Amino acid sequence: MSTKIVFTSATGNTKEAVELLEEALQDLDQDVEVFDAEDGVEVDEFFDGADNYVVASWSDGDNGEVPGGIVDFYDDLDGYDLSGKKVAVLGTGDTSYPHFCAAVDIFEKLLTADGAELAAPSLKIELAPDDDAIAKIKDLAKTLADAD
Numbered sequence: 001m002s003t004k005i006v007f008t009s010a011t012g013n014t015k016e017a018v019e020l021l022e023e024a025l026q027d028l029d030q031d032v033e034v035f036d037a038e039d040g041v042e043v044d045e046f047f048d049g050a051d052n053y054v055v056a057s058w059s060d061g062d063n064g065e066v067p068g069g070i071v072d073f074y075d076d077l078d079g080y081d082l083s084g085k086k087v088a089v090l091g092t093g094d095t096s097y098p099h100f101c102a103a104v105d106i107f108e109k110l111l112t113a114d115g116a117e118l119a120a121p122s123l124k125i126e127l128a129p130d131d132d133a134i135a136k137i138k139d140l141a142k143t144l145a146d147a148d
């Protein structure tokens with residue numbers, strides 16, 4: 001099985017979560033490709049050639065927004081046909097904001113509206129991954145590896 005991951009991270013928490021997911025998938029003999037959204041990954045190139053697709057983002061704005069680093073990707077996804085694609089969403093956030101991990105909810109809504117199927121429940125992580133979050137990331141990797 002293969003997984004492509006696109007992420008955005010400003011201070012490193014989401015990047016760390018993505019690196020942990022990449023390692024966990026590789027430990028399960030999965031093929032993994034990771035893309036930083038700030039490098040300008042195109043939606044049609046990203047959603048091609050893998051079994052699973054993961055979108056990972058931190059949350060920005062007082063009421064929760066998609067960060068600037070991944071907003072072009074987000075905008076291009078609006079109305080895109082993702083039927084038949086298996087996706088998962090993860091994000092880091094801060095529970096002191098009114099909408100914890102808002103970008104996770106925003107992406108989950110858009111991806112499913114585009115017809116994608118959730119391969120795993122969305123994963124929300126408080127700031128940098130702690131032991132509990134690391135265990136959940138490993139569970140996510142296992143779910144993705146087992147998805148058919």
Ligand SMILES: Cc1cc2nc3c(=O)[nH]c(=O)nc-3n(C[C@H](O)[C@H](O)[C@H](O)COP(=O)(O)O)c2cc1C
Binds near residue numbers: 011058065102
């Ligand atoms: C300007 C700003 C707005 C934020 N808004 C939210 C928010 O609405 N919800 C949330 O859960 N976290 C919010 N956060 C917290 C970040 O999402 C959190 O620190 C995250 O782990 C940063 O990820 P990164 O290290 O990958 O950049 C905000 C942080 C900043 C700086």
